[in-house]
Amino acid sequence: MPTRALVTRYEQDLALFPDFWQRLGLALGIAFLLAFPLTANAYWLNIGTLTLVTVVGSISLMILTGFTGQISLGHAAFLALGAYTAAILGSRWGLPFWLLLPAGGLVAAAVGLMVGPFALRLEGLYLAIVTLGLLFLVNHVLLSFPEVTRGVSGISVPMHAWFADAGADVSFRKPLVVGRYTLAFEQKIFLLYAVVVAVVVWLANNLRRSNAGRAMMAVRDHDMAASVMGVNVSATKIIAFGVSSFFAGVAGAMYAFQQQYITVDPPFNLTMSVQYIAMIVLGGVGTLTGAVIGALAFTVLSPIAEMVGHQIPWVQNLTSAQQSTLLFSLLVIGFLLYEPMGLYGIWLRVKRYFMAWPFRY
Amino acid sequence: MGDTIQLLSSGLALGAVYALIALGFVVIYRASQVFNFAQGEFLMVGAFLTVSLASTGMPWALAVLGAMVGTGMLAAVVERVVLRPMVGRPVFATIILTIFVGMILRSIVMIVWGTSSRGMPTPWDTTATIELFGARVLVNSIGAVGAGGIALAAFFLILRYTRIGVAMRATSSDQEASLALGIPVGRIFGATWFLAGMYAALGGVFLGMFPRSVDPNLGFVALRAFPAVIVGGLDSPLGVVIAGVLLGLLEVLAQSHINPELGSFGQNFHAVFPYIVMILVLVIRPRGLMGSREVKRV
Numbered sequence: 292m293p294t295r296a297l298v299t300r301y302e303q304d305l306a307l308f309p310d311f312w313q314r315l316g317l318a319l320g321i322a323f324l325l326a327f328p329l330t331a332n333a334y335w336l337n338i339g340t341l342t343l344v345t346v347v348g349s350i351s352l353m354i355l356t357g358f359t360g361q362i363s364l365g366h367a368a369f370l371a372l373g374a375y376t377a378a379i380l381g382s383r384w385g386l387p388f389w390l391l392l393p394a395g396g397l398v399a400a401a402v403g404l405m406v407g408p409f410a411l412r413l414e415g416l417y418l419a420i421v422t423l424g425l426l427f428l429v430n431h432v433l434l435s436f437p438e439v440t441r442g443v444s445g446i447s448v449p450m451h452a453w454f455a456d457a458g459a460d461v462s463f464r465k466p467l468v469v470g471r472y473t474l475a476f477e478q479k480i481f482l483l484y485a486v487v488v489a490v491v492v493w494l495a496n497n498l499r500r501s502n503a504g505r506a507m508m509a510v511r512d513h514d515m516a517a518s519v520m521g522v523n524v525s526a527t528k529i530i531a532f533g534v535s536s537f538f539a540g541v542a543g544a545m546y547a548f549q550q551q552y553i554t555v556d557p558p559f560n561l562t563m564s565v566q567y568i569a570m571i572v573l574g575g576v577g578t579l580t581g582a583v584i585g586a587l588a589f590t591v592l593s594p595i596a597e598m599v600g601h602q603i604p605w606v607q608n609l610t611s612a613q614q615s616t617l618l619f620s621l622l623v624i625g626f627l628l629y630e631p632m633g634l635y636g637i638w639l640r641v642k643r644y645f646m647a648w649p650f651r652y
Numbered sequence: 653m654g655d656t657i658q659l660l661s662s663g664l665a666l667g668a669v670y671a672l673i674a675l676g677f678v679v680i681y682r683a684s685q686v687f688n689f690a691q692g693e694f695l696m697v698g699a700f701l702t703v704s705l706a707s708t709g710m711p712w713a714l715a716v717l718g719a720m721v722g723t724g725m726l727a728a729v730v731e732r733v734v735l736r737p738m739v740g741r742p743v744f745a746t747i748i749l750t751i752f753v754g755m756i757l758r759s760i761v762m763i764v765w766g767t768s769s770r771g772m773p774t775p776w777d778t779t780a781t782i783e784l785f786g787a788r789v790l791v792n793s794i795g796a797v798g799a800g801g802i803a804l805a806a807f808f809l810i811l812r813y814t815r816i817g818v819a820m821r822a823t824s825s826d827q828e829a830s831l832a833l834g835i836p837v838g839r840i841f842g843a844t845w846f847l848a849g850m851y852a853a854l855g856g857v858f859l860g861m862f863p864r865s866v867d868p869n870l871g872f873v874a875l876r877a878f879p880a881v882i883v884g885g886l887d888s889p890l891g892v893v894i895a896g897v898l899l900g901l902l903e904v905l906a907q908s909h910i911n912p913e914l915g916s917f918g919q920n921f922h923a924v925f926p927y928i929v930m931i932l933v934l935v936i937r938p939r940g941l942m943g944s945r946e947v948k949r950v
Binding site for chain 1 (some may be wrong): 687734737738741744751752756762763875879881882920930935
């Protein structure tokens, strides 16, 4: 049973939104993203913006872990690098945010490329531990140069719309007034991040279906077989590390701009890395849709876990963060045991049922 | 001279604890190719169980033994319920699974025992010291080294001379062949997890002693034992014991001799130092000191 209509021409294969239902989904998605910041209250708008940041982060981990099969426990390190690049360059030289988002990505990618060669010699388990060491090292370095990073006290993140040394107040945080309508900062940043997410999803999707992405999946499924078939395993792993840490750095910079004030630990600790792993397992390892669904489920379920957790007698002693950690741990274990493809797997089954309806194939 | 002996004794004590934790990792890895990231949480459960059992008025040695058996049983249950269905699934999945098992155990510990920290009871005075070669050495340190040594010796004796030890070695070398020979591989998995849980609990008891205390962050110390596992070689019990002791010594020596040299960079440098050593070892000799070379076959 094919999961999409049979393709007979290359144009059909290349089309991003080949059939009516996907175009409908796209239109609904765009409408929702435009309407959400105008209608949601501050609490949910904040969660929405954080969701967009998380989507970029989980896509970046999906490229490394889901596509290439390299486990990283140090994902938070790359986010921290992106966030601190944005904070330091923004406050020192007043660079605008549209320069700092890719700059955060580039710094993280540079470190990712340095880790890449380790991945060539190490298999799953060893790599997980080395990346964990990388997380500790990065946090240590960030904390030990307080004259640059302001150490444990944290650093505030200015968000300039243009080069700040021009003199005028160019902060992106000012509300935008268009005629009678006013867009508050929270609404502006949501719309901005929606665009960034769209670009990242598009890039990651093109990566997935291009030569490089297929090489990654070949390496994941069987690296020796892949190398026999002519895939350059070393280059593929290093590319995966570079691309993944670039997007992670972008996510980190986005997170910094959204939070306005960041510290090293929390949030950039092992818990964050593990949360990202939870997301991609929840969504469905190896699929781009899974990364997006997983991030959505994670950020939307967290407030719900809090609400439910306060009702359960034993669990209510925990803080809300611990409650959501407990819920997600149970969910992830359940999915790993019974539905390894995650929410995406469930969605596929539902879709197939309706495509075959009224027959049970 | 006195200072050095004092440092060496606390380094050895830390190293003995690392060796106990690392041994737990290796036992499980050899038997079932699972790297158990929840080992730190087993350690924490063991420490809290000891505290609770000792507070009921039970003699200390019995409390420690009870905690070891309890943690061992918990580990065996975790193996049976969560990890047995994962046999044959990719390494990736089991690693993630054990991480989240650890998270759940941490939550359970916090629900049952709360988040406050408490002192680990000891049969001797917690801060007692004795004179040794002109240095004042904590009795706790000597206890850790002694108990660690006995536990490790017991491990090697079990592995070499008992039926179950031989069965464990057989299982770790070839699961299918041992199954064909009538070894109950499933039960051997359970036994290895039981053993690993016991060693984790023992490590937790000595880790929770003065100058540290027992709190829900104790489990994170197991993260510091990872380098010992890697440096020693994942499938070599002797290697990780040696590496554990060496890294414990290195960490304590780094704390007193390297940290002050590095200025502000040196703050907490000893905590990341084992990881730097580990990365260097991985680059030069990926299989560790005594691990066997991995052979890949298609």
